[in-house]
Amino acid sequence: MTTDVNAAFVKEKTDQIEAVHEEARRFQERIDRGEVEPIGEDRYRVLTGWDAGETFRVQRDTDGRIAQILGQHGLDTTTGQAALYSTVPTWHGLGTVIPGGTTDIDEVLRLARLDWQVRKVPALYEWEGEIRHHDDRFHTVREDTGRALGAVGRDYTVFQNRRVFEFLQDLTNSFDLVWESAGALRDGRRTFVTVRIPQSIVIDRGGLNDEILLYLAAINSHDGTRQSEWVVTPWRIQCGNTERFATRDAVHRWGIRHTSGALDRLNEARRALGLTLDYAKAFEREENQLVRTELLIDQFHDLVSGLWPLKEDASDLEIASSTRRHDLLDGMFREEAKKLGRTLYTAERTITDYLDHRLKVVPRNLTEDLARAQRALEGTHDDLKSKAHHRLLLLSR
Incomplete structure (x- = not known):
């Protein structure tokens, strides 16, 4: 038995999209069973299953009946197309799919529409017709679109996408890894890249044969609300929901705050993440000890x-x-x-x-x-x- 949460997630989303009428009939039953809860304005949150925590909205016809159920992918579309690169098709059908993937980070950034910079600019306000500078307050802004991403303090340091992701290039070269997915969420406030770890974990070989596929994801933030982090997770990130699942179900994580000099610790992160394969082997040994x-x-x-x-x-x-x-x-x-x-x-x-x-x-x-x-x-x-x-x-x- 192979536990591939990504395949399970894609199957669930595909089934939802292709069977809208059946889903509409069963919709109230799911609410009654406590599997789905309304969160306002025809939006709902899943409470159980592979996609627990996922949100979606429904469109209704003129009679108020459910006509369509729409997943909320959360991908950045400010440039006119979804900012996503993936090696496999996605449940939402968006992004650039390259079967077999690529090992070149610059190609990944281009295909994922992540080849843009972020600048920190002073926060201004108007007072009696005069434009003034708000001391110690700044905005992070995308240079390609001019869109403001977040309000930050004086000590906040911008981490460019390439800088956060590029040190994984060493791992792709050393362990023959392939960039599985990359993209931007919420207008570029959050960006991510994912590589698959070649050695999966198998619990109880010959018995349960519970195989867990693992991915290594780097997640960057530009809005001042989160640190940059790297996680070992069973999720391949392809949308806002799977990004949330990846951090929720991480079996190992490492992060740095957006401060001056923090990126100098990337060598430490590289060493820590380079031990991921050893960590996975040790984890497998311990889990097999438990299953017996x-x-x-x-x-x-x-x-x-x-x-x-x-x-x-x-x-x-x-x-x-x-x-x-x-x-x-x-x-x-x-x-x-x-x-x-x-x-x-x-x-x-x-x-x-x-x-x-x-x-x-x-x-x-x-x-x-x-x-x-x-x-x-x-x-x-x-x-x-x-x-x-x-x-x-x-x-x-």
Whole structure:
């Protein structure tokens, strides 16, 4: 069994597009089952499955019935065409597809419409007919279109697309990698490039044969809201949704802030990412160790209690919340065990799925979307995932 989330995503999108009428009939059923939720103005968000977190909108006919369902690709189209290069066709049918790909970064930048520069310019405002400069505030602007991308501070340093992506060229030369995809999102505020790691991870060879395809993605930001980062992920980025999934499901990440001198650390990043293949091998060994070890339901409950311990003076509300979490995780584990068996590997998959897709975010001063994005960026639950992984490894020994 090969786990290729990209193929699953493309198939799902293609099926949606080709079966609009059937999808419209089932649409309300998905809402009723809690798989899709409305977020306003005929826009919806998927809550379960491969494309959890994806947003889309519907077009309705004059009678108010659903006539078409449109995925939100989020690609930059300010130059008249979608800014995307890919080695395989995309679900949305946009971009330049080069079967077999290329190994030349300049060709990738040209085909992906990323061969433009960004400049930082002073922020100005008008006061009583006079144009004044707002001290310590600047805008990042695309030089090819003049479009403002974001408001930044004096210390913000622009990272040009080529500079962020070019050090991956060494890896493509050393490991015979091919640029899989590249493009720009949200008018150029976010840019990305993806290469596939040739060695996949196979969990339980001869048994589950769960093969995980891995990609190495470099993601740049020009709007001042995010750092530049490099992630090892099962997703090939081809749109705004898959860019979000790539960071959400990253198994390894490395990032730098947009500050002066930060790009000097690219050599450090190159060394870290050059170890990716070794990291993948070690990860495969550990996961196979987990898949070969059985786990009792009581042991799974002990794991959950250890990850989310209750204080002795816990309130009734905290106790009730803990009980609901235990019940949900128990059900998820039992369901997953029907496919994978009651193993440590199943327990890890259950915990990861809960943290990534089921855990409710209750922000104090942010919308839920922003809170989830901030949680993914800051790796809020990485410590819990790591703790669960290490505790399960101890059980396997």
